[in-house]
Amino acid sequence: MADIPEKAILILGDKQYELPVVVGTEGERAIDISKLRDQSGYITYDPSLSNTGVCKSSITFIDGEKGILRYRGIPIEQFVNYPSFVRVAWMLIFGRMPTSAELAQFSELLTRHELLHESARHQFQQIPVDAPPMAILSASLNNLSYYHQQFLAFEDTESFVEAAARLISKVRTIAAFAYRRSQGLPFNYPDPKLRYCENLLHMMFSLPHQQYICTPEVVDALNLVLVLHADHEQNCSTFTVRVVGSSKANLFASCSAGVSALWGPLHGGANVKVIEMLEEIHKGGMTPEECIAESKRKESKFRLFGFGHRVYKNFDPRSRIIRDACDRVFATLKHGDPLLDIARKLEELALKDQYFIDRNLYPNVDFYSGLLLRSMGIPTNMFTVIFSIGRLPGWIAHWKEQHDDPTSRILRPRQVYVGLPENRIEAALAQAEELRKVEQSPT
Numbered sequence: 089m090a091d092i093p094e095k096a097i098l099i100l101g102d103k104q105y106e107l108p109v110v111v112g113t114e115g116e117r118a119i120d121i122s123k124l125r126d127q128s129g130y131i132t133y134d135p136s137l138s139n140t141g142v143c144k145s146s147i148t149f150i151d152g153e154k155g156i157l158r159y160r161g162i163p164i165e166q167f168v169n170y171p172s173f174v175r176v177a178w179m180l181i182f183g184r185m186p187t188s189a190e191l192a193q194f195s196e197l198l199t200r201h202e203l204l205h206e207s208a209r210h211q212f213q214q215i216p217v218d219a220p221p222m223a224i225l226s227a228s229l230n231n232l233s234y235y236h237q238q239f240l241a242f243e244d245t246e247s248f249v250e251a252a253a254r255l256i257s258k259v260r261t262i263a264a265f266a267y268r269r270s271q272g273l274p275f276n277y278p279d280p281k282l283r284y285c286e287n288l289l290h291m292m293f294s295l296p297h298q299q300y301i302c303t304p305e306v307v308d309a310l311n312l313v314l315v316l317h318a319d320h321e322q323n324c325s326t327f328t329v330r331v332v333g334s335s336k337a338n339l340f341a342s343c344s345a346g347v348s349a350l351w352g353p354l355h356g357g358a359n360v361k362v363i364e365m366l367e368e369i370h371k372g373g374m375t376p377e378e379c380i381a382e383s384k385r386k387e388s389k390f391r392l393f394g395f396g397h398r399v400y401k402n403f404d405p406r407s408r409i410i411r412d413a414c415d416r417v418f419a420t421l422k423h424g425d426p427l428l429d430i431a432r433k434l435e436e437l438a439l440k441d442q443y444f445i446d447r448n449l450y451p452n453v454d455f456y457s458g459l460l461l462r463s464m465g466i467p468t469n470m471f472t473v474i475f476s477i478g479r480l481p482g483w484i485a486h487w488k489e490q491h492d493d494p495t496s497r498i499l500r501p502r503q504v505y506v507g508l509p510e511n512r513i514e515a516a517l518a519q520a521e522e523l524r525k526v527e528q529s530p531t
């Protein structure tokens with residue numbers, strides 16, 4: 089690459105240090121500081137890690153300035169016409185597109201492992217009906233650690249594949265059971281004749297007297313939503329999975345931690361906040377213009393949810409794909425969704441508002457995803473659960489990439505201490521002693 093220096097020179101006082109430069113396959117440049125503290129006694133300081141690469145990875149590439157997203161080198165747009173979540177999941181985890189035989193073998197594994205242990209099913213009866221489904225999902229993924237203890241520690245690929253298949257298959261059953269519990273409906277067992285997304289929709293929506301009939305449009309839309317959420321390099325929840333996995337914690341526990349991180353409204357929980365925001369406007373609580381104004385107010389905690397991104401300083405390519413999918417799906421339904429019109433109005437206002445322009449704030453994946461899920465009859469409290477199902481292959485792929493890397497070590501950053509200095513400890517101990525005497529003195 090043109091004029092990329094092979095090293096950086098750091099000058100500290102009368103000393104200077106040479107730091108190697110690492111260059112990625114797409115020209116990304118990083119200064120390797122892995123020996124900085126040993127050489128200079130200094131650490132770097134980057135509290136949000138926005139400027140810090142924590143690993144080398146070949147799973148997903150994002151160019152935030154250009155709005156590019158590629159899974160294993162393939163642009164995300166290539167998956168739009170024939171979205172197959174199971175195929176993309178296999179590709180993310182194993183590094184290339186599967187052959188038909190490999191895909192068939194993996195699908196058979198998913199079918200074989202779609203049931204939960206019966207005592208896990210009975211455990212759902214003890215869960216409060218108003219329990220947040222994300223709490224159920226995080227706990228239930230961790231519970232797999234005691235139902236499948238043979239996978240608590242493994243080194244061989246076959247065990248990994250078995251554990252990954254159990255996770256990707258059972259996450260659907262857990263999600264559907266959580267939904268049925270919240271609706272007071274009897275559980276539906278998975279149907280081995282159904283493919284991945286059809287089975288999830290069946291388990292969620294079939295009634296004792298009426299099998300849920302999947303339309304091709306809804307199945308394609310759900311596959312597309314899961315594909316678009318399948319990985320996104322070092323986002324908060326994926327990095328969480330890497331941190332937990334770096335201690336050699338098992339795959340189930342690591343992905344359970346990923347669910348907890350994804351739950352936050354600044355991350356995967358944003359698609360819920362988007363719908364709440366659109367509904368507030370729809371019922372007249374505020375106008376789109378007032379919503380935009382409130383999201384710009386410094387003192388306000390309110391954000392224009394579904395807008396902005398740590399990496400994308402251009403359109404999130406996923407938001408455009410989902411927006412177009414909304415148009416396609418709503419065209420086949422007999423009814424539109426007034427919230428879609430409101431979303432489009434908000435997007436139009438924000439994209440021409442100087443505040444958003446100056447900060448490179450564009451729609452992200454969450455801005456339209458909730459509307460597409462609503463069109464399938466999926467309730468708001470299940471949105472981030474669906475996001476988790478989609479992201480699970482990405483979490484598994486990153487866990488495996490780190491697990492297979494012989495140079496990987498436990499992730500343990502440093503800090504800059506700003507607490508009591510040594511010359512203040514005496515005063516602190518004296519104050520504590522004073523307090524003890526006061527508390528012990530007769531009142």
Ligand code: SDX
Nearest residue numbers: 320323354355356358383391392393394395396397398447
């Ligand atoms: C996901 O990382 C990933 O890849 C995540 C994800 C994935 O696939 O895993 O893409 C999924 O999490 C998408 C993001 C979903 N979250 C939201 O939609 C919540 C709303 N967005 C913001 O909270 C925010 O944009 C973040 C959290 C997404 C990014 O936060 P950053 O990078 O820390 O940006 P920031 O908070 O430093 O904001 C920079 C400026 C600030 O203003 P100033 O202090 O410069 O005046 O932009 C403003 C912010 O106030 N800003 C917003 C805004 N987002 C940023 N102002 C109003 N509305 C917003 N949405």
